[in-house]
Amino acid sequence: MSDDGRTLDPTDWEAVRSVGHRMVDTLVDGLRDVRHGPAWSPMPAEVKARFQAPAPRQGRGLEAAWAELQRSVLPYRLGNVHPRFWARVIGTGTVTGVLAAMAAAAMNNNLSGLESAAVHVEAQVVGWLKELMGFPASASGLLTSGCSLANLIGLQVARDSRGGPAVKAEGLQSVPGRLVGYASEEAHSSVARAFAVLGLGNASLRRIPVDESLRMSLPALERAIENDLRAGLRPFCVVGSAGTVNTGATDPLEALADLARARGLVFHVDAAFGAWARISPLLSDQVRGLERADSIAFDLHKWGAVPYGVGCVLVRDAEAHRRTFQASAAYLAPHPRGVSAADYAGHELGPELSRPFRALGPWMAFQEHGLDRLREVVEKNVEQAARVAARVRQEPELELTAPAPLNVVTFRYRGQGLEGADLDALNAEVVMRIQESGVAVPSTTRLRGRTVIRLAIVNHRSLDEDFDVLLDAVLQTGRAVAAQR
Amino acid sequence: MSDDGRTLDPTDWEAVRSVGHRMVDTLVDGLRDVRHGPAWSPMPAEVKARFQAPAPRQGRGLEAAWAELQRSVLPYRLGNVHPRFWARVIGTGTVTGVLAAMAAAAMNNNLSGLESAAVHVEAQVVGWLKELMGFPASASGLLTSGCSLANLIGLQVARDSRGGPAVKAEGLQSVPGRLVGYASEEAHSSVARAFAVLGLGNASLRRIPVDESLRMSLPALERAIENDLRAGLRPFCVVGSAGTVNTGATDPLEALADLARARGLVFHVDAAFGAWARISPLLSDQVRGLERADSIAFDLHKWGAVPYGVGCVLVRDAEAHRRTFQASAAYLAPHPRGVSAADYAGHELGPELSRPFRALGPWMAFQEHGLDRLREVVEKNVEQAARVAARVRQEPELELTAPAPLNVVTFRYRGQGLEGADLDALNAEVVMRIQESGVAVPSTTRLRGRTVIRLAIVNHRSLDEDFDVLLDAVLQTGRAVAAQR
Numbered sequence: 001m002s003d004d005g006r007t008l009d010p011t012d013w014e015a016v017r018s019v020g021h022r023m024v025d026t027l028v029d030g031l032r033d034v035r036h037g038p039a040w041s042p043m044p045a046e047v048k049a050r051f052q053a054p055a056p057r058q059g060r061g062l063e064a065a066w067a068e069l070q071r072s073v074l075p076y077r078l079g080n081v082h083p084r085f086w087a088r089v090i091g092t093g094t095v096t097g098v099l100a101a102m103a104a105a106a107m108n109n110n111l112s113g114l115e116s117a118a119v120h121v122e123a124q125v126v127g128w129l130k131e132l133m134g135f136p137a138s139a140s141g142l143l144t145s146g147c148s149l150a151n152l153i154g155l156q157v158a159r160d161s162r163g164g165p166a167v168k169a170e171g172l173q174s175v176p177g178r179l180v181g182y183a184s185e186e187a188h189s190s191v192a193r194a195f196a197v198l199g200l201g202n203a204s205l206r207r208i209p210v211d212e213s214l215r216m217s218l219p220a221l222e223r224a225i226e227n228d229l230r231a232g233l234r235p236f237c238v239v240g241s242a243g244t245v246n247t248g249a250t251d252p253l254e255a256l257a258d259l260a261r262a263r264g265l266v267f268h269v270d271a272a273f274g275a276w277a278r279i280s281p282l283l284s285d286q287v288r289g290l291e292r293a294d295s296i297a298f299d300l301h302k303w304g305a306v307p308y309g310v311g312c313v314l315v316r317d318a319e320a321h322r323r324t325f326q327a328s329a330a331y332l333a334p335h336p337r338g339v340s341a342a343d344y345a346g347h348e349l350g351p352e353l354s355r356p357f358r359a360l361g362p363w364m365a366f367q368e369h370g371l372d373r374l375r376e377v378v379e380k381n382v383e384q385a386a387r388v389a390a391r392v393r394q395e396p397e398l399e400l401t402a403p404a405p406l407n408v409v410t411f412r413y414r415g416q417g418l419e420g421a422d423l424d425a426l427n428a429e430v431v432m433r434i435q436e437s438g439v440a441v442p443s444t445t446r447l448r449g450r451t452v453i454r455l456a457i458v459n460h461r462s463l464d465e466d467f468d469v470l471l472d473a474v475l476q477t478g479r480a481v482a483a484q485r
Numbered sequence: 486m487s488d489d490g491r492t493l494d495p496t497d498w499e500a501v502r503s504v505g506h507r508m509v510d511t512l513v514d515g516l517r518d519v520r521h522g523p524a525w526s527p528m529p530a531e532v533k534a535r536f537q538a539p540a541p542r543q544g545r546g547l548e549a550a551w552a553e554l555q556r557s558v559l560p561y562r563l564g565n566v567h568p569r570f571w572a573r574v575i576g577t578g579t580v581t582g583v584l585a586a587m588a589a590a591a592m593n594n595n596l597s598g599l600e601s602a603a604v605h606v607e608a609q610v611v612g613w614l615k616e617l618m619g620f621p622a623s624a625s626g627l628l629t630s631g632c633s634l635a636n637l638i639g640l641q642v643a644r645d646s647r648g649g650p651a652v653k654a655e656g657l658q659s660v661p662g663r664l665v666g667y668a669s670e671e672a673h674s675s676v677a678r679a680f681a682v683l684g685l686g687n688a689s690l691r692r693i694p695v696d697e698s699l700r701m702s703l704p705a706l707e708r709a710i711e712n713d714l715r716a717g718l719r720p721f722c723v724v725g726s727a728g729t730v731n732t733g734a735t736d737p738l739e740a741l742a743d744l745a746r747a748r749g750l751v752f753h754v755d756a757a758f759g760a761w762a763r764i765s766p767l768l769s770d771q772v773r774g775l776e777r778a779d780s781i782a783f784d785l786h787k788w789g790a791v792p793y794g795v796g797c798v799l800v801r802d803a804e805a806h807r808r809t810f811q812a813s814a815a816y817l818a819p820h821p822r823g824v825s826a827a828d829y830a831g832h833e834l835g836p837e838l839s840r841p842f843r844a845l846g847p848w849m850a851f852q853e854h855g856l857d858r859l860r861e862v863v864e865k866n867v868e869q870a871a872r873v874a875a876r877v878r879q880e881p882e883l884e885l886t887a888p889a890p891l892n893v894v895t896f897r898y899r900g901q902g903l904e905g906a907d908l909d910a911l912n913a914e915v916v917m918r919i920q921e922s923g924v925a926v927p928s929t930t931r932l933r934g935r936t937v938i939r940l941a942i943v944n945h946r947s948l949d950e951d952f953d954v955l956l957d958a959v960l961q962t963g964r965a966v967a968a969q970r
Contacts, residue, residue, distance in 0.1 A: 008790050028498060031591065062581055065852040078601035078824070079601070087825075102512065102586055103508060105582055109565075116528075117532075167684065167686065170689070173664065196809075201653065202655075308842065330931035331731055351675075368544050444820070461494060
């Protein structure tokens with residue numbers, strides 16, 4: 001063979017294998033021992049400076065790349081693999097997910113309508129998720145990079161099925177009657193962003209006030225729809241939240257399903273992490289009605305036990321889903337046999353043509369852990385949230401700032417005598433100091449105009465004691481910050 | 486610690502390490518030896534049936550999951566890691582990319598505006614790509630799952646910057662004057678799909694005829710713009726193709742840049758694989774003008790030497806880019822210190838909030854191989870395309886069906902006496918038989934109404950001899966099929 005060396009394959013495969021083994025050891029040990037290190041470490045300026053270097057002309061080889069990875073990158077992970085990381089809603093991942101990612105990259109499948117094991121794995125995983133979420137087998141589904149794109153896809157199907165075929169063909173500017181949708185004030189920012197992407201406009205998502213439990217107010221929703229109808233607008237969908245990002249509240253999904261049916265609206269649910277409450281008989285009541293949605297979006301990289309990024313959208317009307325995204329191209333034309341004969345439509349169910357092999361991580365996780373273990377972890381996290389809320393209620397210096405029905409707890413340090421912006425600043429300072437200390441990573445949010453401390457617990461590594469460590473740190477840091485004022 | 490076993494961590498970390506080592510061996514050996522196996526194998530019905538099984542209640546453990554992976558999944562990869570796979574435009578990936586994927590999953594970073602090494606790695610990689618593509622340091626960029634989303638982002642920026650702020654705020658239905666854009670008939674299907682996603686409508690992308698080299702016809706473009714202006718429509722962008730998917734043709738980018746400037750249009754370029762021609766002085770003339778685009782979209786998982794899925798969008802006007810996607814949410818509010826203090830806007834440059842760590846594969850690849858080696862591979866593939874075209878011209882039974890300026894070659898088996906649909910069917914049959922044989926994976930496309938055989942060469946593993954194997958198979962299979970008619 002005329003091998004002139006112009007390849008990216010190594011000349012020494014044994015050397016690759018050696019790096020691979022050492023990498024497995026380093027990464028597996030790192031996860032095993034993660035509890036004993038800081039939850040997060042800021043990157044020193046001299047390390048940051050290394051990332052200013054230009055692209056190397058000459059390759060340095062794998063051994064050097066691995067050394068640089070260990071020196072400059074691995075020590076400064078985000079920290080969500082740590083048992084005391086509860087910022088945003090960021091999943092922990094698993095060590096098996098690490099190995100699955102390696103296998104997926106080695107197969108290097110592109111799920112764009114060609115026949116390979118990968119499309120069968122994805123179909124199986126989507127089938128499992130349909131069953132878990134109470135969707136019929138006839139529904140369609142797609143794995144995405146996360147819930148933002150899953151929401152986008154669900155809402156595009158809603159837009160095009162209610163707006164009519166002219167939307168896809170001729171565009172919204174050719175369609176009379178402004179399409180408007182509804183979500184609560186507590187709905188995730190990705191819903192409004194999807195409205196912007198889809199050309200519907202941020203303001204066409206009406207933000208409906210919430211009740212004292214931070215669930216969408218049905219009377220307010222009814223009023224908003226009536227107002228829009230009177231103004232000649234075209235209500236087309238209502239977006240329920242199953243587990244809001246701020247507090248874990250869930251909108252009254254059954255009532256929203258009824259209302260959507262009565263009004264002829266599409267009912268989409270953003271269930272980024274709340275979807276997983278469905279897998280537990282102890283929790284499924286919280287999200288009852290989810291199974292009646294026309295489409296739901298949720299993540300697997302949060303409570304679903306796989307590394308980033310894997311989300312899922314399920315759409316009840318598979319034909320509407322496919323019609324929305326179907327496109328044709330000469331070079332994609334299938335043949336009855338061979339590589340292009342796949343009975344697979346993933347590339348016609350979303351905006352991506354080429355699609356990475358996202359299904360392998362979930363497929364391995366379900367096989368290894370089983371549904372029962374996944375359910376136990378979800379239940380554990382919800383118990384932990386309740387335990388935190390209970391201790392917060394008992395601590396005179398702390399205040400629980402919202403109900404904690406699921407896995408999100410919000411509270412604040414009271415800071416004797418402080419209020420308003422001063423108290424907001426104190427709580428933000430407490431969170432920053434705790435993050436910087438490496439002890440834990442809580443985050444903040446704003447609730448009813450006040451800055452609060454927030455824990456979103458989607459962490460299978462957290463033990464009950466970890467939350468006591470955090471609450472002790474909040475009390476101690478709160479006192480220290482208050483004393484400096 | 487109150488560890489009650491409700492975790493997804495293993496109890497036996499040594500067992501995980503052992504599976505990890507065996508997995509490295511199996512996957513590395515698989516890539517080392519890939520040449521000696523079939524390029525593609527259809528999955529037998531009894532293996533397909535395994536993917537009908539429901540999700541297991543009880544976990545089976547990692548060892549069993551790994552066994553099932555080896556038994557049912559690994560043997561039926563798509564085949565793009567094989568040296569004789571040239572279907573669609575599907576990259577080969579590298580063994581280092583496999584290890585990088587493992588490390589990225591172990592860090593499990595979520596690039597949504599929080600401070601970690603991952604955001605510095607992405608910024609560095611995007612910086613390298615800006616330099617390679619001749620974009621200024623002030624431009625912004627984002628790694629995506631692939632070119633479909635990169636095109637979508639570039640076109641959304643174009644839509645909103647030319648349509649005005651009302652598009653994002655109030656939606657296209659509130660904006661008078663239909664926005665229309667232009668691309669050639671040979672432009673990729675993801676461009677029209679992006680128009681549909683963005684609410685502009687498929688038909689608002691005007692498909693401009695091509696010249697005999699399959700490049701956009703400038704006079705036809707001028708006429709189309711004039712017609713639309715006369716009809717009261719609002720031309721807002723022109724999309725050039727750098728390396729069309731059908732034949733590797735590149736539109737006259739310099740002239741398109743001039744025209745766009747003169748007309749006040751945004752100039753976006755879909756350079757999915759053609760972008761990489763820029764890194765070679767031998768080839769960069771083919772894509773001259775790319776560096777003048779307002780935005781470009783391209784893939785790293787094709788010629789960029791990383792596994793799926795990594796694409797990139799670069800946008801010259803960073804402010805317009807950020808303005809298009811910026812959204813606010815209480816729980817995302819940054820603080821001056823700690824985890825949320827990242828000087829990073831990736832989650833405000835596209836539709837995704839949570840984003841996986843796509844940059845590590847390219848970062849490792851650039852470090853290991855260096856730009857020079859990446860360039861050599863691109864040049865090799867282009868030389869191989871020219872070599873195939875030369876032999877096709879010499880073979881009386883074969884016909885070259887379009888110029889092959891870059892890395893895509895189209896040709897057909899002449900099939901003495903056959904024409905029209907019969908000859909189309911013969912060529913499709915030849916391709917299917919060769920795919921089924923496992924010898925090689927070419928694909929087909931339609932050119933000027935005829936089915937042709939197509940090789941898209943973005944394969945660092947291909948040797949010159951591999952193409953002779955394919956052409957020999959085409960001749961032999963073509964004769965056999967013709968004889969059966």
